[in-house]
Amino acid sequence: MSEPSPRFWEVFFELYEGLPRQGPGNRGCADEALGLCRDLASSPAVLDLGCGVGCQTIHLVELLPSAVITAIDSHAPSIARLRETVAERGLGERVRPMVGDMAKPEMLPESIDLVWSEGALYNIGIENALRVCHALLRPGGYLAFTDAVWRKGDPPPKVKASFDLDYPTMGRIPDVLAAIDNGGFVLVGHFTLPDEAWWDDFYSPMERRIEVLRGKYAGDAEALAVLNQLAQEPEMHRRHSDYYAYEFFVARRAMGGGGP
Numbered sequence: 001m002s003e004p005s006p007r008f009w010e011v012f013f014e015l016y017e018g019l020p021r022q023g024p025g026n027r028g029c030a031d032e033a034l035g036l037c038r039d040l041a042s043s044p045a046v047l048d049l050g051c052g053v054g055c056q057t058i059h060l061v062e063l064l065p066s067a068v069i070t071a072i073d074s075h076a077p078s079i080a081r082l083r084e085t086v087a088e089r090g091l092g093e094r095v096r097p098m099v100g101d102m103a104k105p106e107m108l109p110e111s112i113d114l115v116w117s118e119g120a121l122y123n124i125g126i127e128n129a130l131r132v133c134h135a136l137l138r139p140g141g142y143l144a145f146t147d148a149v150w151r152k153g154d155p156p157p158k159v160k161a162s163f164d165l166d167y168p169t170m171g172r173i174p175d176v177l178a179a180i181d182n183g184g185f186v187l188v189g190h191f192t193l194p195d196e197a198w199w200d201d202f203y204s205p206m207e208r209r210i211e212v213l214r215g216k217y218a219g220d221a222e223a224l225a226v227l228n229q230l231a232q233e234p235e236m237h238r239r240h241s242d243y244y245a246y247e248f249f250v251a252r253r254a255m256g257g258g259g260p
């Protein structure tokens, strides 16, 4: 499979940067996952890894009124958009957006009460990400993250090929649970994101924006071909979502302090 062209990335980012969020998730799921963090500190230090434009960061601000949240993403334009949101809403004391690599966060070890990450840890490999999160969390601190998982074997070749491009090591729920356990965490709970968490803030706005961009790029065959390619993702979900899911996992760094 060849690398996508520069034009692909140009159109891809024009589409994705304009969306409310860059992956599945919603406020209700964030609330449900937070409900599993029963012993969270009263004014928790929160780290949102791979925050994108910060849709879930703002949910965390609303759901954890005393938290201070550091939000990291490697894509500078997304952090610029989150900074604008933070400024518009007067949240400068609550949210610190930072451009950075979640594999090498510039934070003190054992300084975080809750690491949050929606649809992003897989970018640096789940086992590696769990090591990074373990080192950042205080003993007893919480890790809440979503990850794509296969729901059943033998997906249609188009579905398999699509995930192989972005997440070739994607496993099933027991694989993630084993990684959590091996990573020095104790599972608190997990649940599957409902279908509306794919559509309301992600695929429906994506399909609307693709239509807008099709208008903008009418006559530009290369851009239209990229948009047609990107439109296949929500369409695949419409047809084949029984083969895969996004799972929310909540775990706690083991109290003992020892590493994985």
Ligand SMILES: C[S@@+](CC[C@H](N)C(=O)[O-])C[C@H]1O[C@@H](n2cnc3c(N)ncnc32)[C@H](O)[C@@H]1O
Pocket: 020, 021, 022, 023, 024, 025, 049, 050, 051, 052, 053, 054, 055, 056, 072, 073, 074, 075, 078, 100, 101, 102, 103, 117, 118, 119, 120, 123, 124
């Ligand atoms: C699927 S998006 C999810 C964004 C956001 N959490 C959401 O749910 O809307 C994954 C995000 O991870 C970011 N990312 C990928 N690799 C990263 C890395 N090494 N360090 C920090 N962010 C990274 C991408 O830029 C992207 O914004």
